[in-house]
Amino acid sequence: MKKKLLTFFFIGTLIFSLSGCSSKQTPSDTTDSTDQQTESETLPEDSKAYEELSLALPVADHEGWSLSGTLTLPDGEDPFPAVILVHGSGPSDRNETIYENKPFKDIADGLAAHGIAVYRYDKRTYVYGKEMASDIDLTLKQETLIDASEAVKLLSDQPQIDASRIYVAGHSLGGQAIPLIQNMLKQYETQAAGYIFLAAPARDLAALMREQFDFLYSLTPVLSDTQKEQKEDVYAQLDQLNHLDELDSSQPILGAYPAYWRDLLTYDPVQTAEAMTEPCLLLQGEEDYQVTMTDFELWKSAFGEKENWTFQSFPGLTHLFMPGKKENANASYLTKQHVDEEVIQSIADFVQTN
Template sequence: MIRYFFGLLTLLALLAQAPLATAGSLPAPLNGQWKGPLKMVGGRIMVIITIVPLTNGTYYGALDAPQQRINRMPVEVELHGTDLKLRIEQAGSSFTGKVLGNGAELSGTWTQPGLKSPMVLQRAAAKPMAAHFPMAPPYRETKVTFQNTVSQHHLGGILTVPAGSGPFPAVALLSDVGAQDRDVEVAGYRMFGQLADYLTRHGIAVLRFDDRGVGQSSGSHTNSTTADLVTDAQAAISFLRSRPLIAPQHVGLLGHGEGANVALLTAAKSGPAPAFVVSLAAYGQSGYQVLLRQQGEIMRLIGADPGQVKAARDLYARTVNIIRQTPNNALAQTRVASLLSSANTGIDESMARARAAQLTSPWSRFFFDFDPQTHLAKVRCPVLLLNGTADLQVSAKKNMTPLRRTLHNAHRNVTSYRLNGVNHLFQPAPNQWPMVNGVQQPTFSPDALKRINDWVAVTTQRPKTPLGAPSKQPGLPRKLVKVATVVDVR
């Protein structure tokens, strides 16, 4: 849910519930990717804004700046006729302009502390298929739909099953904060698409599905809390266990960011539980601590002095305190909007109200007090924790370390690795990206992929399958299984 330039540090969880313009108000479809240069002192930065349509008729916006390693930074979208406003409130940045050329261009002004610059964003052409995966992968691929019987909504996705007779271990993928499709596509990088391709080629069946309210999935993403998403994970486990060619005793969960916390919560709950959990950059601190730290990082990255950083953190703390002490949402929104308006002359009344609504959403209220440590002692399955040293959204030291310590102290089977140079999206440094059609393409860390596959192979007592080789039925003797391993690769 990540990095720098005008203060857009990360996938701020508070903003992730927020995008928004209604589809009916759009003069032309805005969904897709928009690209354009932002002129700054000393150079230019390429900005990519992705707008995803939700099933409730609204849109989710996310900003990427690959040069600065900013990935999926949530953006509020406000549109009236052809007048468009994109706002990143916590960074004090916005784009104000118009939709031109029958929806082919967004022209306006980018504003941030110390900078006001003309900017044009043009619709990005779809990337050629050659930049993705082969048209005919050496495994079975099926579009599927399964039901969450608790919340009464369906989830649509893709199940990939290795070649061979099986039965195969399987894993369901759970995404990070924000409305995301089954591939978790970020500026042409299909994080879950690449992960599923690799694991399936190596003998692991993979289920990846659209988030609630996205693509082929029904339900509401905006009104769902981290705890609510546990029922989606349980539904995915039950679905996989019912499928032919899947070993029902070897169905696990792999989560990224918030999805990793959902996986750990699911492993600690009654009901369908995973046989194993792979955690990619799970939160180890409370939600409030994570967001307060990110608020300070954002201010520092936009060049704020220590006094300004302290003022921003104090304002954030006051805002959360109001929300915690005011259970009545209407009253809380009024008080928060008033505080934001009085403390920030750059925010108008409508934006203050919109921001207050986000901060008092079910997701935000839950996340402020979410403590990921609470239920770890109830986790019964093996856990693999992975974090990158270049992850500035979820610090390995502040998050993976306490998770590992708590699981280890509770005598749980836990293995952990810090991956050198890997960022929050589990990409290695850009100089390690492969060349495709003469252009470097972002890729999932090969080191992370191998560690995940090798660990699952041992955990499910399955021989490791070389790339392209047919998978065989699990057959390692139980005495070879590793138990209670704690590894920290720095």
């Protein structure tokens, strides 16, 4: 069967590149974005033994803005340990929905069965994409770091949560951002109990995107005229990332302004992570074509001998930690699946033993 080149690139989808960005909540939202109260949601009768509460996350640097979120609480006696989920690149809802797959929802449900609470929230660029589209000075700090750090503070104030056992789990770009989140929490004079890196890039995003495009185009060696034009445009933009100082600051490149790229490309996640003394768990799917085993081995080479770091890779799992094969690229995401139970168990074991 001939493979088709897909036009959706998960790791390469940056701030404003999805047409669904909106300042309005989607019909699936469970609470109004201005509601900062915690209130019970109605669950189906056959649901698992947990409770889901609406808990909005105020946006610290924008008065009046807030992000709808869901706090999943297990059955049992509180206070519970908790995991905060931080999204990958691009606008994303709290479930990190990709087609019919909802990896963050799966992780929340799975960890609740192990007695662990989970907080997930809509990403700022998902809720306020239109308002943010004109901010040419936007960086990863405004896109991700502030909200993730504020989520730790918010959860610390919840009576059902053990404030001394809050863990931060970042997926993809969110995982790469974890050392920066840890630094920001220090500025807040607080800290997480531990950190979980889920398919986290060790290399800069530009290099990763070039590798990803190389791989995807290799799947379709004979291109149509339209695909050839697309390929030329993509690689021309990738080349521009080597000359950011020569570019118009208001001209987006691959979904982000030069200021965003300039900030991100000067960040070395492995070097920054050297100062981390908290327990760290790094998980990687071996069939991930977006963040590959090359990145996993770079992390492991740097920190594999450190007692506070734990590494585990999973044969047969993709970037979403769901079954698939690398050569099928995004086609693996078109089928509704769930995060592998072994991944859930590994996260649960890490939280329960640290």
